[in-house]
Amino acid sequence: MTLTFTLNGQPCATEAPDHWTVLDLLRDGLGLMGTKYGCGEGVCGTCTVLADDRPIRACLVLAAHVRDRALVTVEGLEADGQLDPIQTAFAERGAAQCGFCTPGMMLAAKALLLESPTPTAHEVREALSGNLCRCTGYAKVIEAVLAVASSPR
Amino acid sequence: MSVRLHPFRLLEPESLTDAVDALGQLDGEARLVAGGTALVAMIRLGLLKPDRLVSLHRVPALGQIGVEGRSLELGAMATHADIERSRVVRDGWPLLAEAARRVATPAIRTSGTIGGNLAYAEAASDPAPALLCLDAEVRVVGRGGERVIPIASFFRGFYEAALEPGEIVTALRVPPPPAGARSGYVKFTSRSAEDKPLVGVAALIALDSSGRCADIRLGLGGAAPTPIRADGAERTLRGETLTDAAAHAAADAAAREADPLSDLMGSASYRREMIRVWVRRLLVALRDGTR
Numbered sequence: 524m525t526l527t528f529t530l531n532g533q534p535c536a537t538e539a540p541d542h543w544t545v546l547d548l549l550r551d552g553l554g555l556m557g558t559k560y561g562c563g564e565g566v567c568g569t570c571t572v573l574a575d576d577r578p579i580r581a582c583l584v585l586a587a588h589v590r591d592r593a594l595v596t597v598e599g600l601e602a603d604g605q606l607d608p609i610q611t612a613f614a615e616r617g618a619a620q621c622g623f624c625t626p627g628m629m630l631a632a633k634a635l636l637l638e639s640p641t642p643t644a645h646e647v648r649e650a651l652s653g654n655l656c657r658c659t660g661y662a663k664v665i666e667a668v669l670a671v672a673s674s675p676r
Numbered sequence: 677m678s679v680r681l682h683p684f685r686l687l688e689p690e691s692l693t694d695a696v697d698a699l700g701q702l703d704g705e706a707r708l709v710a711g712g713t714a715l716v717a718m719i720r721l722g723l724l725k726p727d728r729l730v731s732l733h734r735v736p737a738l739g740q741i742g743v744e745g746r747s748l749e750l751g752a753m754a755t756h757a758d759i760e761r762s763r764v765v766r767d768g769w770p771l772l773a774e775a776a777r778r779v780a781t782p783a784i785r786t787s788g789t790i791g792g793n794l795a796y797a798e799a800a801s802d803p804a805p806a807l808l809c810l811d812a813e814v815r816v817v818g819r820g821g822e823r824v825i826p827i828a829s830f831f832r833g834f835y836e837a838a839l840e841p842g843e844i845v846t847a848l849r850v851p852p853p854p855a856g857a858r859s860g861y862v863k864f865t866s867r868s869a870e871d872k873p874l875v876g877v878a879a880l881i882a883l884d885s886s887g888r889c890a891d892i893r894l895g896l897g898g899a900a901p902t903p904i905r906a907d908g909a910e911r912t913l914r915g916e917t918l919t920d921a922a923a924h925a926a927a928d929a930a931a932r933e934a935d936p937l938s939d940l941m942g943s944a945s946y947r948r949e950m951i952r953v954w955v956r957r958l959l960v961a962l963r964d965g966t967r
Contacts, residue, residue, distance in 0.1 A: 587686055
């Protein structure tokens with residue numbers, strides 16, 4: 524099938540087999556390897572990307588279901604050579620260890636901040652509740668998201 | 677290493693009539709897909725190997741949320757995120773909004789749909805106990821035409837809904853809760869907060885001027901092979917004053933009429949105890965206005 528959608532701000536038209544998920548489309552169809560395959564069942568959250576500014580599980584959503592929608596992956600967080608404030612905050616605060624969960628964490632955080640620019644710590648925890656980290660924990664991740672929320676823009 | 681989905685052909689009908697026809701074709705197994713949060717995971721795990729998926733995404737207006745007369749009209753393709761954010765639902769059917777907010781995690785709620793949740797007929801559904809309390813009606817369409825199924829008879833067995841082959845859930849009609857009713861949903865998880873409920877308890881109570889239960893409804897998830905109404909517990913309270921002792925007795929009745937299963941989240945006997953605990957706590961909290 525032919526799919527047209529917006530990918531990281533650019534129009535995109537591509538072919539995909541019927542049974543592909545968004546994750547297959549991104550990694551195997553378009554060569555964007557930032558979005559990770561973790562559990563494949565929607566539990567771990569590392570494949571989280573944005574569709575129309577809301578978080579989705581790329582491993583569960585069929586590629587056909589993002590037709591004509593606007594996708595943002597971790598590759599699209601940076602704009603004009605400038606890192607997104609979320610990326611900067613994660614780096615400055617050491618909010619990653621192996622980094623495998625990081626793309627999903629950052630996009631889940633991005634979705635939260637787009638909807639609610641000044642969240643409470645509880646809201647950050649809820650927003651990241653579907654993103655599992657198996658090495659370092661969550662304290663620095665939450666600190667990083669709160670730091671972005673409280674920084675002047 | 678990534679595990680691919682078993683290949684299938686995807687059909688994307690643009691009307692319900694075409695969707696019914698697509699499901700009814702006789703070339704191999706067909707499955708309906710809405711959000712895919714349950715179905716795609718099952719295909720990934722190799723539990724299902726359908727030849728065709730019939731998507732509802734291109735059928736117009738299936739995700740609408742509105743009010744007709746005094747009842748909520750909820751399109752089957754409305755996502756849990758749509759429902760939790762809907763001003764109409766939050767104002768008029770807060771129990772449903774609360775349950776929708778407790779489904780899985782944010783990125784699942786943006787895809788998972790209310791129609792898919794009900795058709796999946798999982799015992800540990802979050803919205804089902806709330807919809808049971810609200811006496812919702814499920815609208816379905818199939819080759820035999822349209823029909824309406826009261827939610828109390830919608831869940832037929834373990835992962836089995838009262839849908840004929842090829843029938844599609846199109847909408848829910850949810851009557852307004854009684855004026856002045858108090859309601860709440862508690863989700864008890866035994867592992868992590870975003871897990872499926874070990875038990876879920878939805879309650880709706882309306883007290884008369886002397887503090888007696890004029891209306892009492894209890895819905896349970898994870899308490900039986902399907903979501904259920906706790907009819908026996910409701911009977912112990914109807915017309916009675918909601919004292920601590922009455923709440924205890926109702927909780928005991930709910931635990932007795934439950935028929936829970938054992939799984940990785942907890943044993944049947946643990947579930948029965950947690951039903952007893954959470955029914956009592958929720959009733960008392962609603963009475964006292966502490967939630």
